[in-house]
Amino acid sequence: MLTxxxxxxxxxxxxxxxxxxxxxxxxxxxxxxxxxxxxxxxxRIEKLAKDLSExxxxxxxxxxxxxxxLPKNIFLPIxxxxxxxxxxxxxxxxxxxxxxxxxxxxxTLDLQEELKDDLKELYKKSAETFWQAKKIIEELDELVESxxxxxxxxxxKSMVEHTAYLExxxxxxxxxxxKKILSQNTPLSTTSFxxxxxxxxxxxxIAELSEGLANRIRMILELK
Amino acid sequence: xxxxxxxxxxILVVGFYMxxxxxxxxxxxxxxxxxxxxxxxxKKAVFFAAVLEFSGAYFAGGSVSETMQRxxxxxxxxxxxxxxxxxGMCAAxxxxxxxxxxxxxxGWPVSTTHAMVGSIVGFGLIIGGxxxxxWDRFLPIVLTWVASPxxxxxxxxxxxxxxxxxxxxxxxxxxxxxxxYPFLVFTVFFxxxxxxxxxxxxxxxxxxxxxxxxxxxxxxxxxxxCVSYKLVKKVETPSTYPHFSPSRPQNIISLExxxxxxxxxxxxxxxxxxxxxxxxxxxxxxxxxxxxKEIKPPEKASEYKTVEKMFIxxxxxxxxFVAFAHxxxxxxxxIxxxxxxxxxxxxxxxxxxxxxxxxxxxxxxxxxxxxxxTWGWRVIETIGKKITELTPTRGFCAEFGAATTILVASKxxxxxxxxxxxxxxxxxxxxxxxxxxxxxxxxxEIILSWVITIPASAIMSILMYYLxxxxxxxxxxxx
Numbered sequence: 001m002l003t004x005x006x007x008x009x010x011x012x013x014x015x016x017x018x019x020x021x022x023x024x025x026x027x028x029x030x031x032x033x034x035x036x037x038x039x040x041x042x043x044r045i046e047k048l049a050k051d052l053s054e055x056x057x058x059x060x061x062x063x064x065x066x067x068x069x070l071p072k073n074i075f076l077p078i079x080x081x082x083x084x085x086x087x088x089x090x091x092x093x094x095x096x097x098x099x100x101x102x103x104x105x106x107x108t109l110d111l112q113e114e115l116k117d118d119l120k121e122l123y124k125k126s127a128e129t130f131w132q133a134k135k136i137i138e139e140l141d142e143l144v145e146s147x148x149x150x151x152x153x154x155x156x157k158s159m160v161e162h163t164a165y166l167e168x169x170x171x172x173x174x175x176x177x178x179k180k181i182l183s184q185n186t187p188l189s190t191t192s193f194x195x196x197x198x199x200x201x202x203x204x205x206i207a208e209l210s211e212g213l214a215n216r217i218r219m220i221l222e223l224k
Numbered sequence: 225x226x227x228x229x230x231x232x233x234x235i236l237v238v239g240f241y242m243x244x245x246x247x248x249x250x251x252x253x254x255x256x257x258x259x260x261x262x263x264x265x266x267k268k269a270v271f272f273a274a275v276l277e278f279s280g281a282y283f284a285g286g287s288v289s290e291t292m293q294r295x296x297x298x299x300x301x302x303x304x305x306x307x308x309x310x311x312g313m314c315a316a317x318x319x320x321x322x323x324x325x326x327x328x329x330x331g332w333p334v335s336t337t338h339a340m341v342g343s344i345v346g347f348g349l350i351i352g353g354x355x356x357x358x359w360d361r362f363l364p365i366v367l368t369w370v371a372s373p374x375x376x377x378x379x380x381x382x383x384x385x386x387x388x389x390x391x392x393x394x395x396x397x398x399x400x401x402x403x404x405y406p407f408l409v410f411t412v413f414f415x416x417x418x419x420x421x422x423x424x425x426x427x428x429x430x431x432x433x434x435x436x437x438x439x440x441x442x443x444x445x446x447x448x449x450c451v452s453y454k455l456v457k458k459v460e461t462p463s464t465y466p467h468f469s470p471s472r473p474q475n476i477i478s479l480e481x482x483x484x485x486x487x488x489x490x491x492x493x494x495x496x497x498x499x500x501x502x503x504x505x506x507x508x509x510x511x512x513x514x515x516x517k518e519i520k521p522p523e524k525a526s527e528y529k530t531v532e533k534m535f536i537x538x539x540x541x542x543x544x545f546v547a548f549a550h551x552x553x554x555x556x557x558x559i560x561x562x563x564x565x566x567x568x569x570x571x572x573x574x575x576x577x578x579x580x581x582x583x584x585x586x587x588x589x590x591x592x593x594x595x596x597x598t599w600g601w602r603v604i605e606t607i608g609k610k611i612t613e614l615t616p617t618r619g620f621c622a623e624f625g626a627a628t629t630i631l632v633a634s635k636x637x638x639x640x641x642x643x644x645x646x647x648x649x650x651x652x653x654x655x656x657x658x659x660x661x662x663x664x665x666x667x668x669e670i671i672l673s674w675v676i677t678i679p680a681s682a683i684m685s686i687l688m689y690y691l692x693x694x695x696x697x698x699x700x701x702x703x
Contacts, residue, residue: 005610011660150391
């Protein structure tokens, strides 16, 4: 009889990882935008931002698909609400990336020479935090195998700690950059400052969300 | 043709049909998971299943068959006209066989045992009246239908918790498996033999005290444990061992933590201290980095893969254990009613001391094996393809829990559903966070099938009874 076979539901972890991959596509596109930012080519940025929006929409579709296909009677090794939280944090990251892309396509950023490197550093660190979180999501398969404990969990735990450290660095850089902008001799125009302020905040948010994601995974580990 | 010999042939044919059905549908439960996890090829699985189902039926199938023979109905009620009883039993067998085929064709989850008990009791209730049913024996059986999945779930839950604590959560799973393996082999064989020898082996006329029983079982468990100890020693442990190397990942992590804390101090201090702390931090950081380069963290994936490979053999044992237990429990569904009818034809009554002739058990066993050979292997193949989630560690725990429950119940003469025990066992592992996803919608279906199977098979058997009766009247009595 196939009764036993029908007992096994489809694991939602693989779709969760697919969603994370889609989110990663958004971050990659955002990297492209930041790479050409010094060239001040608003048209190209606009085009890239449009692509980014498209990618974010794709990620959204995957997200909705997962939500719709997570039936009430499926029994997971992790809490349902944790699972949905993880999904929604991933979704927020994609949202932030999209917002950033669109923001940068509205107006050419007043990127002065002395701010260039700091912005690059901030962006790089923020993205690094995200990639670390993505690595953690990729570990989920193995966590299921070791039923969320053991060396697999130990490894993930250290990865989570590393993510937290990266996030800490991001907020450090964030403050540094903001301080530099505020202490400039010739202040930025109001619109430019608005753009900068948002840019810094959103980049920080990506790192914060990534850290939150890592911590969510930390919560499902079976460690003493 | 004499009416009696007609009945004899009829009951044997429908009994065989029933046994064929059991072999065709239910054996897959035992072996499907092993085929799915790649522990056994289809051919080997069918061979093992055939041998073990038959021996289960032959050596341990007696008690449940007795229950099915005379534990459900008061046969004296029917003694005024034994033909009614004979026809009823034939009808019950035929009805269950047909019902099972319809159900498995439509993919409904029904239990052979529930259907069989349902048809016998249904027939007894309608034709013989409420006093024909042995309520004091029927109700406990129904209670064990609820309890058995829970018990097998509990056993496999505990088993999996042990594996988690000792192996999966260990820092070097392969080494931990090597240590635990002989004990697990011992446990499997010990439990297997103790539940088999429990109540004695009627076919061999063994009567043992509990102490002797434990001793023998321990001895039976000890030998394969020793063998496995020798064999397991040969398994190679992955060479990059974090424990013996100074640059184990834990140390690197600790260093990184220290550096991080120092950085915190650094950002909160001034002048002298600030400088000192920052040099310390950078030194520690570079040390951690160089250690990281020195040794890669061990390949976790390969560790767990080795563990799963080692468990393949245990899973084969436990699958065989299930096949044996299944044979012991389910042969009764086909053989119990046959034995009852043959007894009535021979003696005019159900004899005081129930005897299930050995040849009849063998007959049922052959029926099951034939069902397996002609149809069951297909089902094993499909199930194997569908159940890939049950890896050897999980499969072992589930099968161990289910088989122990079924075998003990078989020795106590309780007919229960193998499928439900396995479902309970898998859920037990799910509760211990061992499964990626379980479809609990199945539970609703099972309970529904529960509620539907018994009345449905009861009604079917009554319909069959009237059909058979009309047929017999037409050809034998009317002339």
